[in-house]
Amino acid sequence: MNMLLRISLLILLLTTANFGQIGNSEFKLQVSATVVDYLEMITLADIDVGTVIPSDDMLRLDPRTDQGAGLIKIVGRVNASIQISYSGQIEMVNLASSTSMTVSYSVSGNESSEQSLSELFTTNPETVTLNSNGEYYLWIGCAFSLLDLVPGQYDGDFVVEVDYN
Amino acid sequence: MIRNQIVKVMTLLIVWFFQTSVQAQTIQFSVHVASSLNATKDQDMNFDTVLAGNGLTTINLGDAGMGVFAITGNQELDVIVTMTAPANLTRTGASADVIPFTLEFAYANRGANDINQAVVASGNTVRFQMRQRASGPAGAPPTPPSSAHAPTEVTAYIYIYGSMNVGMIDAGSYTGNVDLSVTYD
Incomplete structure (x- = not known):
């Protein structure tokens, strides 16, 4: 086979292969x-302590039993498994007089919506497990002194943070 | 006498080389075959960010997240496009969680990248004309491409869209590869 024929056959092979890919x-x-x-x-539900009268007493709202406890559904x-951290204590401000009062919070939780079955959190943050529907319930209680309490409306933010473990 | 013999030999050589040259031309002449067919991916399909447990999430035809392909080829020919997709998107990293998804696709073959001209494909395979021809009786077969006839090339567009169902799964990046086969009919 001479050189020219070899080159021609090579061109034929290359050209045929190329057309196969294009089509x-x-x-x-x-x-x-x-x-x-x-x-x-x-x-x-927001926390509802109702109307209070200044006295020497402490007001205590138990998250496991009181109807005025706040309720959060997660x-x-x-x-x-999730981790819950929350404000343990905050300053509430009287909107009229700007006087403050210190409020301590307590939290209980349960996989069901039955408040009476909830358990008081003893650590902060607390680790809990969502139920088979992906739900968990928190009840928020509080305690503050009624001594020298200035009448009026108090405002403050209770902060809860949740995150997956 | 001797002079004449030499002349004859030279003549034979010339003829032999000439014949070889003719053979080569014959082989090359037989190699006119097909039109070219090229495709470029203009855009991947992206569901963007969704919440775990979000449920059914859909990218409709024309939505920003749809995938887009451009196919360029002989306007006189038909093409067959076949889409092959896995059943699930899988998570990057160590997790067995998946996202079930289903895809559909449509084509626009009137010369413009315009979803308003798109025709929804039925199933995973569709055959269409590279450029939509007027309806009516079939015309003459297309002229094969050759050195004397270079067919006009046009671009058709493929749009890929669909839905996924996001359950309560691990957060992260989920991906899947869809294969498209494009061939002349």
Whole structure:
């Protein structure tokens, strides 16, 4: 086979292979999503201590028993372990006189919505487990001195933070 | 006499080389075959950020997150496009969690990247004309490409969209690869 014929056959082979790729093509496309953890807190009831009268006593609202306790529902991943941290003590401010009072908070929690079955938190933060529906309930109680209490409306923020372990 | 013999030999050589050259031209002439078919991925499909437990999340035709392919080829030919997708998006890293998803696709073959001209494909395979032709009786077969005829090339567009169902799964990045096969009919 002479050189010219060899070159011609080589051109034929290369050309044939190239046409095979051009007429039939495979392409890839990537589908992507970024998932972030879902964890939500829903306030079902604010703390309600009712009307109080200044005295020498302390007002105590037990989160496990008092109807005036605040109630927060946490919703997240089923059976997930979460960490709950909360304000142990804050200064409330009288909106009229700007005088303050110190309020100590106590928290109890349970997987069910039965307040009487809730258990008092003894650590802060506290680690708990969401139930099979991804729910957990918190009851918020408080205690403050009624001594020298200035009449009026007091305002302050009780902060709860939750995160997955 | 001797002079004449030399002349004859030279003549034979010339003829032999000439014949070889003709053979080579014959082989090359037989190699006119197909039109080119090229595709470029304009955009991946991205569901962006979703909350775990969000449930059904959908990218509709025309939404910003849909995937887009551009196919360029002979306007006189038809193409067959086949989409192959896994059943789930899988998480990057150590987790068995997955996101079930289903995809659909549509094509626009009127020369513009315009979802308003898109035709939704039924199933995972569709055959369409590279450029939509007027309806009516079939015309003459397309002229094969050759040195004398270079067919006009057009671009058709493929749009990929669909839904996924996000359960209470681990946070992170979830991905899956979709294969598209494009070939002339």
